[in-house]
Amino acid sequence: MKALVHAELIKLRSTRMTAVLLSATLGLVMLTIATNVPGVFGGTGLLSLDDPRLFAIVVGVGFGVPQVMMALLGVLAFTQEFRYGTASSTYLSEPQRTRVLVAKWLSLGLASVAITVVTLAVSVPFGIALIRSQAGEVSVGAQLLQTVSAAFAVMAAYGVIGVAIGALVRNQIAGVVGVLVWMLAVEQIVVPVLPAVGRWMPWGASSSLLQLGPSYGFDGELLSAQMGGLVLAGYAAAAVALALRITPKRDVM
16 A cells, blocks of 8 residues: 555656646635735725734635645546556556555545645745735634644545545546536535535535634634534545445446
């Protein structure tokens, strides 16, 4: 298993798309943070500059785009085997397909830790600089620590779900488009418009875990952080179970 995970990490590191996605993601992280700090673009925002929750929420909001990136990386990690015709050689070297799946999940989990750290390395100082540039208050408290801890869990969960989607769909274009449409269109409409429904969706659950309700303007309408974590874990577990059940029974091509 160690060799399989190492091979998957090499694939992730050596793929040009990974570097492109990471670069674009970090740029969008800064843009997202800037749009959520009152006064940066002339707006007042939903939180005031002296709100002690502001810094924690700004850091949490910064993980919106990285969540999408992790899901896409998960999809690409599996579907590229079929796009480039390497699935046969992969399964010849390791006939147990469940081990291949587990290796991809573990590699995405490790990658999620690295990407979360890099995102924090950008979002924390950038958020502090923007808030202070507007004469705002930067509070480092329990909510920030909870948000940072939740970010590691959220990123790992989306990586796992992405791999499962790739294993189930196998077509790279369909998988990528499906993830983008669902995360950037469907959930972005349903969660704000129908929070009673949207809070049970993956994005709503991750927003609950990251305690981002105030940033959307419906504080109290999302699930609790604990319940959001359980719902997101449930989605990840269901995706894993479905992929483990279906993948070993399908033809390679």
